[in-house]
Amino acid sequence: MRITIGDLLLRRLTELGIEYLLGVPGDYNLQLLEQVKNMGGLEFVGTCNELNAAYAADGYARLKGCAAILTTYGVGELSAICGVAGASAEHVPVVCITGAPPLYAMEQGIALHHTLADGNYDDMMNCFRQFTVAQTRLTPTNAAVEIDRVLCACIREKRPVYIQLPSNISYLEVDAPEGGLDLSFPSEPLQLEAACAHLLRVWSQATKPALLIDMDAERFGLAALLKRLSEKTQAPYASLTTGKCILDETAPLWAGLYVGEASSEQAKQCIEGSDCLIATAPRFIEGNSGLFTQKLPARTVMLGGNSVTIENVHYEGVRASELIARLTDGLESNVCVDLPAAARQSWQVEQDAPLTQSRLWPRIARFIDKGDVVLAESGTSNIGLTPQMLSENVTYVTANIWGSIGYTLPATLGTTLAAPDRRHLLFIGDGSFQLTVQELSTILRLGLKPIVFLLNNRGYTIERFILGMEDAYNDVANWKYADLLGVFSDAGNYMAMQARTEAELEAALEKAADSNSLCFIELHLDPFDAPAALKVFGPATAEFDYGPRGPQRLLA
Known part of the structure; x- marks a missing residue:
């Protein structure tokens, strides 16, 4: 069948179950965005920057099985590459599409904007080659074969892939195979x-x-x-x-x-x-x-x-x-052993007690319900939640291996798009929040309804317990976090609350449970408090990272 290269690529994305293409417009990818408008079942969601698009795609793919981002050549794709590398480390399939300069310009080595002006058009693909399992530059002669090859590699290997789409070929027609993308790969x-x-x-x-x-x-x-x-x-x-x-x-x-x-x-x-x-x-x-x-x-x-x-x-x-x-x-069933399921200890609120890490996370674990999607930012949130026994069918999203702070806020954009009928709970510290806060505006713009728990502990708690407990390099500015929602949205489609005591936390949780809008709960915590596991992890990390003559010994 005859089909344009752009339409073939977009059709294949929909066959993978992808409903949203995440990214940032740029002059080299606008021609594909024009084609997206006419592609049923696929919608473009513009993010505040390309790094956040990559994080959002990572979150989307963890629930949907695959995701796609669209960037522009050079400046856009390099902005996204940290998130793409994270998806590679975490075994998450993401299709990275970059709108590239015209094919003739690349083949002739013409110096253009968004490049190093040296005529080298292999450098960007070489960067992505380190973090993707398949790469291609589409041309009219290879597009029908290469699109399928690269997308199949993404699904089979559960890793990101990279596609360069030159700006002047997206509307050219090619002969493509009849039928859908063949993802069958049975065992030998x-x-x-x-x-x-x-x-x-x-x-x-x-x-x-x-x-x-x-x-x-x-x-x-x-x-x-x-x-x-x-x-x-x-x-x-x-x-x-x-x-x-x-x-x-x-x-x-x-x-x-x-x-x-x-x-x-x-x-x-x-x-x-x-x-x-x-x-x-x-x-x-x-x-x-x-x-x-x-x-x-x-x-x-x-x-x-x-x-x-x-x-x-x-x-x-x-x-x-x-x-x-x-x-x-091939195995016979064993007699079911009547083992008791693990039970949580009883819980009683200490009304006027300030929030502490030791009591916060067991209480939060009780708030998390069956079927929830939980996003735990690297550091305090993940370390506090990991030991807690969570309910059945909870999806737990974090970047344990890559550990890039700020990941979970835009990832929440991705998970809520992927599963809008589920409840999404984000737990993120103030330091991480400040890295990717812009994407909260996208979540509000789209009318999505996660519950966001902002841990205000005045800086990088995990780093404090590794080194520099009271040093300024672990501090961050103390924003008026709850006021940010009014800056990002004038629709009033949110609820902002703060909690300093256990009684205030209970009230906030009760309102959040009954809310039908985005809920933002700022939790005020002691900067020098931490989950028990972090108090052990921090010094152990210092010993591992710095050795027996490291600064952690000198400061002890």
Whole structure:
């Protein structure tokens, strides 16, 4: 069929389930935006800057399976690259489309604006090559093939991809294949049979099988399959902090968070004592491993998205989802053990007590309900919420590996667009908030309704506990945060509240629970207070980062 290059690209995005294209207009991408206007099922959402667009796309893709951003060449795409690198680190599929200069200008090396004026048009793609699994510059001769190749790589690898669309070819017609994008990539049959037989043999010999959940369980669609395997066989499971809430934390078979030596005894025995551990390709960093104190058993089965390792035998071309489905079908059901689900301690408000980190997070955990989307900013919020047992079917969004502060506010734009019928709760500190605050205006402009908890602790609490507890470099300006909503929107479609005591927090939570608009709750906290885990993490990080003669020793 004959179709323009721009329309083919946009049609393929809709076939991936993408409903919103996020980004910033620029002269090299305006021709594609004209085509977006006529593309049913796809809407452009302009963000305040390209970095925020990348963060928003990351949040959108975590709930929808894929996202797309649109930038302009050079200045726009380099602004987004930090967020794209974060999506790569966190295994999030994002399609990065950049409106590029005319094809003839690039081929002839003509010096133009938004470039280094040196005629080099390979530099931007070389930058993105480091953080994407496929890249292309579209031309009339390659577009029909290259669009499909790159998008399939995005879905299969669960990583960002990069597409340059020269400004003068978007309206040119090409012959494209009939039918939709072919995303089928089944396992190699003989490899799958061999891997399944091997795994069944190892599992049948085990007396203490267990599961270890990391983020790839969600990225590659394994969560429901692993839940079924656990329930059928009564195999317990633990989660890395980077895999929080992917499986139910309230279920009797959940053993807790596995963090190496920092794990509870129950979680440690479950994982380290297993004689057949199925792990969803965990990637251990200092934060989720208890400073690399993890000890996985010899018989650990590593599930990649499209490969598996069993007893040091590597099976390439095996989809983990197919393997787990076959394993579960081939096993007999175990008698359900009547284990009590974990129970929360009782809670009673201390009316006039000032807010403290030790009591804030257990109370917040009770406010989080089934089906909520929780976005926890790196630092205090994530460290405070991670140990809390959250309700069933909660989606927990954070950037544990990349750790770029400010990520969660624009990510909330993405998650609310992806799942407008769910309740979205953002927890972010004042320092992080100041980095990406502009996107609150987009959330208000679109009439989205998250609940935003702003932790006002006068600066970078996590950094204070690493180094510089009272130093000015960890301070930030104390904005009138609750007043910002009136600056960003004149529609009055929000509710702003503040809380300094537990009684004020209860009142704010009650109003937020009943609200049908964006709720902004500013929590006033002691700058030198922190969750218990952060008080341990900070000094340990200082020792790891600076060594035995570091400044943390001199200042002690």
